[in-house]
Amino acid sequence: MLRWSTQIHKWLALVVGLQVLGWVLGGLVMTAIPIEVVRSEHHLAAFQPPALPVEGVLSAGDAARAARVEPVEATLKTTLRGTLWSLKDAEGKTTVVDAATGRAMTPLTKAEARQFAAALYEGKGRPVAVRWFAQAPQETGREGPLWRVDFDDAEATSFYLSPETGELASRRSNVWRLYDFFWRIHILDFKTGDDFNHPVLVGAAALTLPMVVTGLVLLVIRLRRDWLGLRRGFRAQRAVRSRS
Incomplete structure (x- = not known):
């Protein structure tokens, strides 16, 4: 599970990692700037x-x-x-x-x-x-x-x-143009900024889903390992105290 999740996550991140970054940055811009300001x-x-x-x-x-x-x-x-x-x-x-x-x-x-x-x-x-x-x-x-x-x-x-x-x-305004730039990145339509049902966007979203799922799998595995390590550390400390 760990090996497959790592490989899938790594290669998909190479393909759609920049787009995911664009989605996050675009989401930040579009939520941080009030729409009233965007519309002047x-x-x-x-x-x-x-x-x-x-x-x-x-x-x-x-x-x-x-x-x-x-x-x-x-x-x-x-x-x-x-x-x-x-x-x-x-x-x-x-x-x-x-x-x-x-x-x-x-x-x-x-x-x-x-x-x-x-x-x-x-x-x-x-x-x-x-x-x-x-x-x-x-x-x-x-x-x-x-x-x-x-x-x-x-x-x-x-x-x-x-x-x-x-x-x-x-x-x-320049605020609207900044918003529009990130909107076009968000929907991957750099020509008109209107089409959010095209195959490129659907494909990017489809590839991002398994990347996120495998990332969650890796996170769970890592947290489990860390938790088991902490438990072993606590047990070792208790054993040292009991002998002293």
């Missing part, structure tokens, strides 16, 4: 949009006709840019129009993106860089164009804004 919730200003107006707003049908859109979903919302209709067609394309006129909203300017991000931000940081992305970066989990505004706070927080509505689409 402490940098969200307490912004309350104004109530939806009762007058001067086109119906969803009128707004759609003015924008020449055939929506399957229409959402009326109040934003920093005013009251807007968000119209989604059958292909998933969203058109945002002014709820009062039906005119399509032009994208935010760089100055507006900086201004809106600063209004949505809470903390000591200041907006120091504004970048336009024609296609949202992978870290946002979004599609389509976005404005990114970077702040000079300790976490290097970044706000991604919708160019049509000015709404906050995603919040990212």
Whole structure:
């Protein structure tokens, strides 16, 4: 038992030892950092949009006709840019129009993106860089164009804004990126960080199980040996005392 357990444990540790270390380190990072900090919730200003107006707003049908859109979903919302209709067609394309006129909203300017991000931000940081992305970066989990505004706070927080509505689409920071790095190690998906059912992860977990079991077997054997050694030592001491 000892020989087989030692050999199995040793060779499996060579194969999956680094991954087990990654799991432990990742688990430590993901439990030590509050999820609210990862999501930059402490940098969200307490912004309350104004109530939806009762007058001067086109119906969803009128707004759609003015924008020449055939929506399957229409959402009326109040934003920093005013009251807007968000119209989604059958292909998933969203058109945002002014709820009062039906005119399509032009994208935010760089100055507006900086201004809106600063209004949505809470903390000591200041907006120091504004970048336009024609296609949202992978870290946002979004599609389509976005404005990114970077702040000079300790976490290097970044706000991604919708160019049509000015709404906050995603919040990212160096804390989130550290968390995401260890998450990808945890699930062994370095491409998207979404797939945790792939064969590599299942195989690593399957190999880790016998490594842990054999480690427990070796621990029990070692503890038993230590206990028997202590008992022999106590008996020898009692024998010496009895002879003296």
